[in-house]
Amino acid sequence: MSWTLYPARDFPRHIETWTGLHATLGPRHATVLLSAPFVAPLVAQFGREGDLLACWRQGGTVRAMAIVRPGRRGAWATFQPAQAPIGLWLQQEGLDTERLARALLGALPGFPLIPALTQMDPYLAPRPADGPCTRTLDYIDTARVTVRGSFDDYWNARGKNLRGNLKKQRARLEREGVATRMEVERQPGAMAQMVADYARLESAGWKGAEGTAVRADNAQGRYYHAMLENLAAQGKAGVYRYYFDEQLVAMDLCVEDGESIVVLKTAYDESVPSNLSPTLLMREEATRALFNEGRLERIEFYGRVMEWHTRWTEEVRTMYHVNYYRWPGLGRLHTLLDARNRPAQQPTTSL
Incomplete structure (x- = not known):
């Protein structure tokens, strides 16, 4: 031994x-x-x-x-x-x-x-x-959501401020004629483009200004491309994209196993007005879809607990x-x- x-x-x-x-x-x-x-x-x-x-x-x-x-x-x-x-x-x-x-x-x-x-x-x-x-x-401390029961029950257990705020945002976008949609990409051959799209979002924000953003041609970009492509070939990767009309406003890079989905990286368009939260709008729809699918047991975030996490879940370890x-x-x-x-x-x- x-x-x-x-x-x-x-x-x-x-x-x-x-x-x-x-x-x-x-x-x-x-x-x-x-x-x-x-x-x-x-x-x-x-x-x-x-x-x-x-x-x-x-x-x-x-x-x-x-x-x-x-x-x-x-x-x-x-x-x-x-x-x-x-x-x-x-x-x-x-x-x-x-x-x-x-x-x-x-x-x-x-x-x-x-x-x-x-x-x-x-x-x-x-x-x-x-x-x-x-x-x-x-x-x-890190947070997760246990996917159990119905989404409506889960969502009704969230705070009124969160639910009300996102409902108002959706009403505003509807009044302004802005259509929202979420797309999930799982094909291995699409992952290079997914990482390039993610890099453009992140590079346009504060991480780009600090020089820490993912770029398609740096080590981070090469890593995420290879890793997502590897796992997508096994049906274990998904890239969530959220749009206001044709404008890409938020993305999540995610990986999965038999029990959980892990949100590895999140980026959003920082030019969107500050009273709109494209990431949270995307996350609401993504969470609803995961509850409705019933494939997985947990949504894992793994980053340091932020204020928004505490509105999304009470599960912290x-x-x-x-x-x-x-x-x-x-x-x-x-x-x-x-x-x-x-x-x-x-x-x-x-x-």
Whole structure:
């Protein structure tokens, strides 16, 4: 029982192994965010020299895998580009995560002090208890909607302000003769155009001004194109587009598995008057469609909870990081230094 390490750039050679392990996790744990079609483009576009693919075998069978990256001062962490909502760590149910992490310490090159599991979802992996060599840290609160019952029941449980505001917006658009429509694109061959359309929306706004927008020709654009195309070929991707007449005003880039749909990226036309909310109008129609279809159980947002999320749902959970220390004293020292460096009453939210 041991870890074997490979350069992460060789991930394509190990896709079948990753896919086979992912398939053994069961519907709840086999999130699309850890599937090979999602992960391979992440490694291709955002990986760098020194990243490692780790495989843990028991009795000749791979039962855990991870992609890890070296950090400073002897720390390693799961590969965590901004485009990945959760850390790239796979393990079969019933395995002891702390035991796996401690074994990884002995396999990593050099003399590592900390392997960290980042952006863990308590729904997929229950949060472990702190111990002598284990420390968990809050990351962010994130929201989801459980798709159960009728949309009307769900919508009537939303606040009056939200329902009334969107109803007024629709009435205004109707008075002004503006027709709204939502389109959902699922064809693999259309994903290049979808990403190009998304890039135009995002680049025209504040992200474009800051230089952080998706562009069709940058690493983000290449990633979303490849990933969406990969998953669309499996029927697991959908791009939602919303129009005022012929004007594209909002888009969602989404991926799906057997139980959930994940809204990865949202962009809207910032030239639309501020008293109209094309994103929320689109989301109302998209949510209604998902309730009516009854295919999926959850709508996952995974970003930090915003004010609009709290109007959309009461379901909020806290994602977390885990540090596993070589020695108990190192964990105590890290906790002490972190407390000294953190402003008073500010919760720990990152490694």
